[in-house]
Amino acid sequence: MRFTVLGGCGAWPAAGQACSGYVVEHEGFRILIDPGYATLPRLLTWMRADEVDAVLVSHGHPDHCADLNPLLRARVLGDPPAPALPVYAPPGALDAVLALDQARMLAGGFEVHDLTPGVPYELGPFRLDAFDLPHHVPNAGMRLSDGGRVLAYTGDTGPAAELVRLAEGADLLVAESTYPERVPEEDAPYLSSARDAGRTAAAAGVTRLLLTHLWPDTPEAPALAAAAESYAGPLAVASPGVTVDLP
Template identity: 80%
Template sequence: MRFTVLGGCGAWPAAGQACSGYVVEHEGYRVLVDPGYATLPRLLELMRADEVDAVLVTHGHPDHCADLNPLLRARALADEPAPALPVHAPPGALDAVLALDNRRMLAGSFALHELSPGTPVEVGPFRLDAFDVPHHVPNAGLRLSGGGRVIAYTGDTGPSPELIALAKDADLFVAEATYPERVPEEDAPYLSSALDAGRTASSAGAARLLLTHLWPDTPAEPALAAAARSYGGPLSVASGGLTLDLG
């Protein structure tokens, strides 16, 4: 299983970077996770638009889903339109981004599937489990299993006991870490720190921790130092172009 980072900025893309966006590959099947702002150009450096096999979206904030629109345009407006792209997301999460074009423009370009926590589904060679974790809008933590490997991803989330189950014994735990140590009081129920991510990774027994969704133009070092206070395993920050081969 291979994991590639397209971008990891929270809120908006810093110069030369992209917001949340990841590609998971296994047995030749390619899953795009959270096509946030500016992720499509980076994706197209790796593959054609019609080579994406499925899309997973954790929630409806545009820094996690805005580039679904140009991806669907690239597939629908090609000389030979691609087959309908399976798109999995929480109910209603993509209403706004799918409304950017009229129905005729994107007709037949996607097949929308609602994520249901507690009900695993098959996505190509993967088993997908969704977890209901807290954010300003409905957000699904995602756990992808395949070939004896597990990747767990929080989306954006505040504190929740569900996070331990999401990350349990994961080979890679991709965790939102907007702030290094302390989340401002008004956002504390809905966002996490790198320190929080480290604690969760340690409690869950995750083999590797990847911090993502850092505030744009902030250095990685404070986040890494905070997470290392509570987590002793391999640790890094999501940056465009990073690829991890999980075997």
Template identity: 75%
Template sequence: MRLTVLGGCGAWPGAGQACSGYLVESDGFRVLIDPGYATLPRLLESTAAEEIDAVLVSHGHPDHCADLNPLLRARALGDEPPPALPVYAPAGALDAVLLLDKPRMLAGSFVPHDLVASRTLEIGPFRLDTWALPHHVPNAGLRLSSGGKTLAYTGDTGPADALVDLAKDADLLLAEATYPEHVPQEDAPYLSSALGAGRTAAAAGAARLLLTHLWPGTPPEPALAAAARSYSGELAVASAGVTVRL
């Protein structure tokens, strides 16, 4: 299994950057997770739109799903449109982004599937398990397993006991870490810190930790230092072009 980071900015893409977006590959099958703002141009540098086999969206905020629209346009309007793309997301999460076009524009380009917490799905060579995690809108924590390797992804989430179950013995935990240490009171139930991500990774026994969704313009050093206070495993910050082989 291989993970390629397309972008890791939270909220909006910094100059030359992109928001959340991750390409996961196993046995030639390609899953795009969270096509946020500015991720499609990054994706197209290495992978054609029609080569994506499935899309997973953790939640409906545009920094996690806005570039689904141009991805579907690229597939629907090409000279030889590929088969309809399976798109998995919490119920209603994609309503706004899909309304950017009239239905006939994207007709036949995708097949929607609702992500339901605690349900296991088989997607190509992947097993997908999901958890409902707290955020401003419904958010699905995603656990992808293939070939004996496991990637756990939090989406955007506040504190939750389920995070340890999501990341249990994962080869890689991809964790939202908007703030280095202290989450403002109004966001504390809905967003995480690098400090909290480190604690989760340590408690879960995750082999590696990749911090993502840092606030645009935030230097990586404070986040890395905060996570390292409780986590002693391999640690990095997600930025465009980072590739991890599990």
């Protein structure tokens, strides 16, 4: 299983950066996770739009799904048009981004599937399990496995007991870490810090931790130091181009 970062900025893309966006590959099957702002141009530097086999969206905020619109345009306006793209998201999460075009523009270009916690999904060689995690809008944490390796991704989330279950024994945990040490009180139920991510990774016994969704232009060093207070394993920030191979 190979995991590649397209972008990892939270809220908006800093200069030369992109918001959340990740690709997971195994046995020739490619999943795009959270196509946020500015991720499609990065994706297209090494993959055609019609080579994406499925899309997963954790929640409906545009820094996690805005580039679904140009991805679908690239597919339906291609010659020939690409097959309908399976897109998995919490119910209603894609309503706004899919409404950017008239229905006829994207007709036949996608198939939306609701993510339901407790219901396993089969996507090519992967099993997908969704977890209901707290955010300002419905948010699905995701656990992808290929029979031997496990990738866990939090989306955006506040504190929740389910986080340890999501990440338990994962080979890689990709964890929202908007702030280095402390989330402001008004957002504390809905967002996480790098310190929170480190604690989750340690409690879940993950092999590797990748911090993502840092506030744009946030220095990496304080976030890494905060996570390392609790987590002693391999640790990095999700920067564009970072690739992790899970053996």
